[in-house]
Amino acid sequence: MKPAPLHAARRGRGPALVLLHGYTGRGSDLDGLAAAFAAGFEVLTPDLPGHGASAARVLGRGYDFDACLDDLVATLDSTGHRRAHWLGYSMGARLALGCAVRHPDRVASLVLVGGRAGIEDVGEREARRRADAALAERIETGGLEAFVDEWLAQPLFDSQRRLGEAFLAAQRRARLDNDARALAAALRVLGPGAQPPLHVALPDVRVPVLLVAGALDEKFVQFAHALARRLPQAEVCEIADSGHAVHLEQPAALQRVIHDFLRRVSDPARPLPSP
Numbered sequence: 001m002k003p004a005p006l007h008a009a010r011r012g013r014g015p016a017l018v019l020l021h022g023y024t025g026r027g028s029d030l031d032g033l034a035a036a037f038a039a040g041f042e043v044l045t046p047d048l049p050g051h052g053a054s055a056a057r058v059l060g061r062g063y064d065f066d067a068c069l070d071d072l073v074a075t076l077d078s079t080g081h082r083r084a085h086w087l088g089y090s091m092g093a094r095l096a097l098g099c100a101v102r103h104p105d106r107v108a109s110l111v112l113v114g115g116r117a118g119i120e121d122v123g124e125r126e127a128r129r130r131a132d133a134a135l136a137e138r139i140e141t142g143g144l145e146a147f148v149d150e151w152l153a154q155p156l157f158d159s160q161r162r163l164g165e166a167f168l169a170a171q172r173r174a175r176l177d178n179d180a181r182a183l184a185a186a187l188r189v190l191g192p193g194a195q196p197p198l199h200v201a202l203p204d205v206r207v208p209v210l211l212v213a214g215a216l217d218e219k220f221v222q223f224a225h226a227l228a229r230r231l232p233q234a235e236v237c238e239i240a241d242s243g244h245a246v247h248l249e250q251p252a253a254l255q256r257v258i259h260d261f262l263r264r265v266s267d268p269a270r271p272l273p274s275p
Helices: 027-037 052-059 065-077 091-102 122-142 144-152 155-163 165-176 180-190 199-204 218-230 251-265
Strands: 008-011 016-020 042-046 084-089 107-113 209-214 234-239
Touching: 008 027, 016 027, 016 065, 016 091, 027 042, 027 084, 027 251, 042 065, 052 180, 065 091, 065 180, 084 091, 084 251, 091 107, 091 180, 091 199, 107 251, 122 144, 122 180, 144 165, 144 180, 155 165, 199 218, 209 218, 209 251, 218 234, 234 251
Parallel strands: 016 042, 016 084, 084 107, 107 209, 209 234
Antiparallel strands: 008 042
């Protein structure tokens, strides 16, 4: 399949900053971050394949993780930018890291929020692939509403319950605004079990990397420190009183650490406005 730009919102002026959302989301999930950095960057918030206005892209024959990376580069090309700072959350973090591995000349820096490099162990990866395939089938046969309730009930999102019923209801509504067939397809080709593991290539990622994890998300705190041991220019930031979705649970704290990081890795002759 020939690479093609994904649907993406654009705002601001300056160097490119690409924000990649998580599974069951869409680009607008990261509007808060986009608004915070639009004064210093041209911020791109694509809908990833299987989601939002890019839902149908993942349904093409033979589509896979690397094809998605090619589409992300095509999205960047469509804006006239050659390189970008890339920020990804969860699934988006895996894709951002994939761009740094497969297309290193397109990446100026990385911010990975709740990220990992895929699943290194062959047996564990195959088990996850089978589990994701079974979940994808349940999405198609049981319907989107039942799936969304199952997805949001994961322990990974327990810490969000502190944010109240109105917040939880809004998150549920947003995820229901997706297509079941496209979400199932995205899980089959972009899920951790389907993704080629990137661990061997990590020492070759020669750009600054900020690894962010909510301190309450112990599994992904461990992933962050494991990644930092393999990446040559990585630092870890644990955000207090937050679980997996740091951009939702502690948005101001996340904006501060990203601003500090981008200030340090961007052009020193070009001051970065405060978020």
